[in-house]
Amino acid sequence: MVLRRHLLAATSLLAAPLPLRAQSAWPNGPIRIVVxxxxxxxxxxxxxxxxxxxxxxxxxxxxxxxRGGASGALGTAQVARAAPDGNTWLIVFDTHAVNPALIPSIGFDTQRDLTSLLLFGTAPMVLTAHRTRPYRSLAQVVEAAKARPETVTYGTIGNGSLAHLTMELAQRAGGFRLVHVPYRGGGPLATAAVAGEVDLPIATRPAIGVHIDSGALLPLAQTGATRSPSMPDIPTLAEAGIPGIDARAFWGFLGPAGLPAPIKERMEAAIRKTLDIPEVRQRVIGLGIDLDPQGEAVFAPFVARQMEIWGRVVRENNIRPD
Structure with a gap:
């Protein structure tokens, strides 16, 4: 009788629809995290x-x-097309919310084709000046740019990046014009920044923080609405004289659309447990990320708001990818 019950259970599982069988057996690995x-x-x-x-x-x-390429869109497309079996996941940066407006032929719907499982946290960008430049405040930058429009340069990780869009907003609000110098990613920008190739590098602390700490770059302002706990001594753009901007990079964990609830719940719980480990938590904070894990109920509308805000900036300024 016991053997018969086991056989019936096994037969029922094999006869079940594939998604039900997959979530019953999950995790069955290997699990991929696409970067x-x-x-x-x-x-x-x-x-x-x-x-x-x-x-x-x-x-x-x-x-x-x-899986690099197209500001993160190529790797993201791979996950958007993956089976919702819990074996393919994705970690994104703020380009995730900009790409739909920047790349019309992106090939997937950011909101419909993906599950925004967990927002790790955010971080403002830091507008800095190379130590050889005369600027010690944002007010001095604005004064110089108004006196000599389009002569002061600023560098970002790329055309259409969050830093680029933020500086477009800042210039419009402050009534001054700079020259944008886009680089192809955080590594090239950091190298150019410390070498003094541009007057004003702007990026997140994970990208250029080591050069701020060394004194090669002098922080002028951070781009969040409030000061980041990791940078309490650096004024916000509003405090420096340019109000109305809240631009924060973000990091998040996503999967394909249609993931079964048990798989989502177990993966989110596993990530949260990992982030609660003091060593891991300190290393994440050490990257310059203001760690504040938020689940799908917060992360999905957060992405939608970011897409709306930065999509408008892309369209209004006719910005195109590199």
Whole structure:
């Protein structure tokens, strides 16, 4: 009788629809975390911090796969087209919310084709001046730019990046004009910044924080509405004289649309447990991220708001990708 019950249960499971069978067996691994950028950036660092702990927590191999290109859109498209079986996930940066407006042929719907599982946290960008430049405040930059329009340069990680869009807003609000110098990612920008190739590098602390700490770059303002806990001594744009801007980079964990609730719940719980480990938590904060994990109920509308805000800036300024 016991054997018969086991056989009936097994037969019922095999006869069940594939999604039900997949979630009953999950995690069955290996699990992929797609990083839609080359190795070395903050999304890659986040993935590799999570990888060993998730492997241990879920009991299956977790691998990190770098799929760079198109400001993260190529790797994201791969996950958007993946089966919702819990074996393919994605870590994104703020370009995730800009790309739909910047790349019309992106090939997927950011809101419909993906599950915004967990927002790790945010971080303002920091507008800095190279130590060889005369600027010690944003007011001095604005004064110089108004006296000599389009002669002062600022550098970002790329055309259409959040830093680029933020500076477009700041220039419009402050009535001054700078020259934009886009680089192809955080690594090239950091190298150019410390070499003094541009007057005003702007990026998140994960990208240029080491050069701020060394004194090579002097922080002038941060782009959040309030001061970041990781940078309490740096004024906001509003405090420096340009109000109305709240521009924060963000990092998040996503999967394909249609994921079964049990899979979403278990993965989110595993990530939150990992982030609660003091060593992991400190390393994430050390990246310059204001860690504040928020689930799908917060993350999904957050992405929608970011898409609306930055999509408008892209359209109004006719910005095109590099």
């Amino acid at each position: 839609p950028f080359p190795p070395g950036g903050s999304t890659d660092a986040m993935a590799r911090l999570l990888q060993p702990r998730l492997t241990q927590e879920l009991g299956v191999p977790v691998v990190v796969e770098n």
